[in-house]
Amino acid sequence: MKCSSLALIVLFGFNPQTVLAQAIDYARSQITVQSRQMNVPVEAPFTKFNAQIVFDPLRLEASSARVDIDLASFDIGDADVNENVRDRNWFDTKNHPIARFVSSSIRSLGGGRFEVRGPLTIKGKTQEVAGPFTLKTNGADRVFEGAFAIRRLQYSVGDGVWRDTSVVADEVQVKFRLYQLGQKPASKK
Amino acid sequence: MRTAPDNIGRVHPTPVIDVSMQQPHPAYTPTAIGLHWIIFFLIACAWPLGQFVSGLPFSPQKLRLIAWHKWIGVTVFMLALLRLAWRLYRPPPPLPLSDLQRRAAGAVHALLYALIILIPISGWLFSSAAGVPTVYLGLIQLPDLLHKDKALAQTLNQVHATLNWTLLVLVCGHAGFALKHHLVDRDGVLVRMIPRLKVRKSESPS
Numbered sequence: 549m550k551c552s553s554l555a556l557i558v559l560f561g562f563n564p565q566t567v568l569a570q571a572i573d574y575a576r577s578q579i580t581v582q583s584r585q586m587n588v589p590v591e592a593p594f595t596k597f598n599a600q601i602v603f604d605p606l607r608l609e610a611s612s613a614r615v616d617i618d619l620a621s622f623d624i625g626d627a628d629v630n631e632n633v634r635d636r637n638w639f640d641t642k643n644h645p646i647a648r649f650v651s652s653s654i655r656s657l658g659g660g661r662f663e664v665r666g667p668l669t670i671k672g673k674t675q676e677v678a679g680p681f682t683l684k685t686n687g688a689d690r691v692f693e694g695a696f697a698i699r700r701l702q703y704s705v706g707d708g709v710w711r712d713t714s715v716v717a718d719e720v721q722v723k724f725r726l727y728q729l730g731q732k733p734a735s736k737k
Numbered sequence: 738m739r740t741a742p743d744n745i746g747r748v749h750p751t752p753v754i755d756v757s758m759q760q761p762h763p764a765y766t767p768t769a770i771g772l773h774w775i776i777f778f779l780i781a782c783a784w785p786l787g788q789f790v791s792g793l794p795f796s797p798q799k800l801r802l803i804a805w806h807k808w809i810g811v812t813v814f815m816l817a818l819l820r821l822a823w824r825l826y827r828p829p830p831p832l833p834l835s836d837l838q839r840r841a842a843g844a845v846h847a848l849l850y851a852l853i854i855l856i857p858i859s860g861w862l863f864s865s866a867a868g869v870p871t872v873y874l875g876l877i878q879l880p881d882l883l884h885k886d887k888a889l890a891q892t893l894n895q896v897h898a899t900l901n902w903t904l905l906v907l908v909c910g911h912a913g914f915a916l917k918h919h920l921v922d923r924d925g926v927l928v929r930m931i932p933r934l935k936v937r938k939s940e941s942p943s
Contacts, residue, residue, distance in 0.1 A: 586804035587875035590868065625868050625887050632795045715797040 572599045573689075576727035579617060583700070584717040591723075596621035599726050601692065605662075605683065608654045613664060613692075615724075617647040637707045644671045652676075660684070664694070670703040681724075688730020695723040763830040764932045772820040773930060776813055776853060780908075783809040784901060787860075804875065807864065811873045814857035821850055833924055845911055852904045859900055863893035 577599070582591040596618035603611045620641040622633050634641040651666040657680060665678040679696025699718045700706050706716055764770070786806045793799040832839050861879060864871050868885035872878045883889065918926035919934070928934050 585800045585869075586872070588804065588870055588872045589878075590870075592868070625885060625890075628795055709797055712797050715800050 569600045569602050571729045572601070573727040573729050577725055579615070579722070579724045581622075582721040582723065584719070586715060587717070590624070592622060592624035594618065594621045595623055601726060601728055603654075603683070603690070603692070603728075605656070608656060608662070611651075611654045613649070613651040613654070613666075615649045615726075617649075619645060619647055619670075637710055638705055640671055647671075649677070668698065670698075670705060673703045675699075675702050677722075679722075690728045690730065692726040692728065693724070695721055697721055764929045765829050766823075766827050768823055769820065769827065769829065770930060770932070772816055772823065776816050776820065779809050779813050779816070780853070780904075783813065784905065787901070804872075807860065807871050808874055810857040810860050811871065811879070813853055814861075817850065817853040817857075821854070830929065832926060832929075834926070842914070845907060849904070849907055849911060852900055852907065856897065856900045856904060859893060859897040863890060863897050866890035866893050 574597075578593050579597050580591050580593040582589055584590070594617045598616045600614045601612075603613070605611075619639040620634055622639065623630060624633070633639055636642075639647075647668070647670040649666060649668045651664050653665045655663050655665075657663055661680055661682050663678055663680050665676065667674045668677045675698065677696050677698055679694050681692050681694025684691045684693070697719050700716075700720050701711065701713070701718050705720075710716060765773070783806055786802060786809070790799060790802045790806055793802070832842055834842065861871050862883055865881040865883040866886050867890040870878055870881050915927045915930070918924050919928070
């Protein structure tokens with residue numbers, strides 16, 4: 549068995565994404581969206597998501613991030629609104645339960661700041677997005693924090709009567725804070 | 738200067754102001770009157786609007802009307818403070834009433850002032866606790882004194898509603914007594930706030 553685990557390490561050693569992807573502490577992570585209704589900023593989180601981050605500031609070309617968001621976990625704090633947002637006009641979670649971001653490139657902006665870029669798919673529509681993020685360390689742990697703007701109508705989020713951007717603005721800020729534990733995951737779930 | 742012969746034929750100079758033209762009861766200042774009626778009008782819009790909006794299903798129209806309701810509320814709050822400041826600067830003329838009536842009216846007026854200031858504040862806090870900031874006219878964002886807290890938001894919603902129903906009852910009493918003074922007592926109380934009205938003289942020939 550020793551041999552095979554060594555073989556595994558060797559095998560996955562060729563694929564740093566698998567080896568270096570460290571566990572995310574979801575209790576200390578969050579992904580929120582901030583929209584503007586009648587110019588009133590309203591922020592709400594997605595309580596369920598999955599993130600895989602491989603990040604080496606010295607090897608950005610080998611670094612990557614992939615985030616899957618459970619759209620039905622959107623929680624604005626009002627049951628009626630939550631219900632509506634799962635509806636066809638908004639996320640249509642029945643047909644499109646997951647929003648997915650996969651990084652295509654990460655570059656340094658200097659001073660502990662980086663920019664991540666890649667396709668974001670929501671409701672079956674894919675758009676290239678890019679946004680800056682910062683890297684902070686907390687002991688061996690790492691915190692990635694950043695934001696990017698999307699245009700909701702490009703994804704048909706808020707369709708029908710909601711297309712009126714004088715009520716809900718087209719631009720939506722997506723903010724993320726991903727807390728990656730420093731230790732390697734002790735065991736797979 | 739007009740002159741008139743007295744009953745024994747002597748002519749006296751009379752005062753410049755004809756006594757019969759004088760307001761029997763001095764009115765509020767035009768500023769106070771203006772603020773009173775503007776605030777009344779705004780509340781007469783915001784009150785039913787708030788009631789209506791709370792029953793609407795989630796829709797763009799609902800969000801728009803909520804915003805308008807909040808803008809009116811903020812305006813009422815500012816005008817109420819202005820009104821109170823003006824009242825301290827220019828106290829209203831004393832009510833031509835008995836001591837007891839004067840005290841009762843004073844208490845109701847104090848409560849009305851308290852409510853038109855507290856109701857917008859309670860709405861603003863409710864909105865903050867619900868996680869929705871208030872942006873006056875879509876331009877000026879008010880600070881949020883409270884963090885998002887669902888349970889607190891529900892409580893504040895009830896507080897806001899209760900204060901509003903209290904206001905409705907008091908306003909009905911306030912207006913009812915004003916009309917009673919005007920139509921029954923004919924004592925000029927209502928004329929203080931609506932100077933164009935004349936004190937209704939007793940029409941019985943005497």
